Amino acid sequence: MSAAAARETQAVPAPIVRLNEVGISFRGVRALDGISFDVPQGGVTAVIGPNGAGKTTLFNCISGIYRHEGEIELAGSPIRHLRAHQRASAGIARTFQTPTLLDDEDVFANVLVGTHAWTTTGFTGVLIGTPRARREEREARDVAWHHLTAVGLASLADRPAGALAHADRRRVEIARALAAQPRILMLDEPAAGLSGTESDELIELVREQGQATGMTSLLVEHDVALVMRTASWIAVLDAGKLLAVGEPRAVRENPAVIAAYLGADAEVVA
Numbered sequence: 001m002s003a004a005a006a007r008e009t010q011a012v013p014a015p016i017v018r019l020n021e022v023g024i025s026f027r028g029v030r031a032l033d034g035i036s037f038d039v040p041q042g043g044v045t046a047v048i049g050p051n052g053a054g055k056t057t058l059f060n061c062i063s064g065i066y067r068h069e070g071e072i073e074l075a076g077s078p079i080r081h082l083r084a085h086q087r088a089s090a091g092i093a094r095t096f097q098t099p100t101l102l103d104d105e106d107v108f109a110n111v112l113v114g115t116h117a118w119t120t121t122g123f124t125g126v127l128i129g130t131p132r133a134r135r136e137e138r139e140a141r142d143v144a145w146h147h148l149t150a151v152g153l154a155s156l157a158d159r160p161a162g163a164l165a166h167a168d169r170r171r172v173e174i175a176r177a178l179a180a181q182p183r184i185l186m187l188d189e190p191a192a193g194l195s196g197t198e199s200d201e202l203i204e205l206v207r208e209q210g211q212a213t214g215m216t217s218l219l220v221e222h223d224v225a226l227v228m229r230t231a232s233w234i235a236v237l238d239a240g241k242l243l244a245v246g247e248p249r250a251v252r253e254n255p256a257v258i259a260a261y262l263g264a265d266a267e268v269v270a
């Protein structure tokens with residue numbers, strides 16, 4: 001889909017993220033090609049597509065892990081020149097397909113790491129223990145506790161993260177991302193390895209946080225039924241190209257999407 005066609009099929013006032021001709025190649029493999037669409041402010045936008053479509057690569061471009069072609073805007077400001085940690089400070093937080101935790105550190109410390117996206121006290125301030133540094137540290141600990149409690153893991157705060165079960169590792173990772181107090185939270189296959197109830201609880205938690213703070217969630221997820229119940233906006237990738245973008249109903253009925261997913265005779269089921 002061309003940039004112009006993509007823009008025509010959507011009406012997104014003041015998008016939180018705008019992708020303009022985003023592209024990237026890996027040794028001749030065109031992983032993303034001319035991706036242009038807007039992510040509406042608030043709610044859940046899902047990025048779906050068959051294996052190898054480029055979903056995780058797109059997340060890596062938005063979060064600044066990969067250098068890419070084209071431009072990405074966050075709340076109207078270009079961010080292409082920003083490195084990953086600068087994008088985190090600008091309000092972009094993410095989780096990974098496989099949770100990346102500090103396994104030897106306790107659960108609370110893992111969540112506290114998320115607050116580094118917004119704390120401003122430098123090493124010297126922390127070392128000397130200036131009033132501002134102490135105030136900020138208290139605030140960071142309160143925020144970390146708040147999110148650890150919200151994901152239901154306060155009782156495991158002292159456990160090494162490496163000792164946790166898979167579902168709890170996912171919760172810690174999400175609490176850490178929320179502790180960054182992001183404007184946009186990117187979740188890469190959060191339901192992988194979770195039961196239906198566990199993934200519904202996790203998504204509900206994220207949705208509540210979005211309603212409370214205005215945070216936007218961007219979700220990569222293979223479970224199409226979960227996407228259809230959760231997302232208010234969907235972008236479909238296939239082989240590095242944007243196939244469709246819009247509201248769930250329109251995307252579900254799009255013949256190109258149906259063909260890419262299940263063969264031309266099938267429907268994308270909700």
Ligand SMILES: Nc1ncnc2c1ncn2[C@@H]1O[C@H](COP(=O)(O)OP(=O)(O)OP(=O)(O)O)[C@@H](O)[C@H]1O
Binds near residue numbers: 026030051058
């Ligand atoms: N670091 C890399 N080096 C080389 N090729 C890569 C790299 N990252 C992604 N690719 C290639 O880019 C394409 C898109 O991969 P990507 O992981 O983004 O797809 P995906 O939609 O997330 O797939 P899946 O649903 O299976 O996770 C694939 O062909 C993949 O092999």
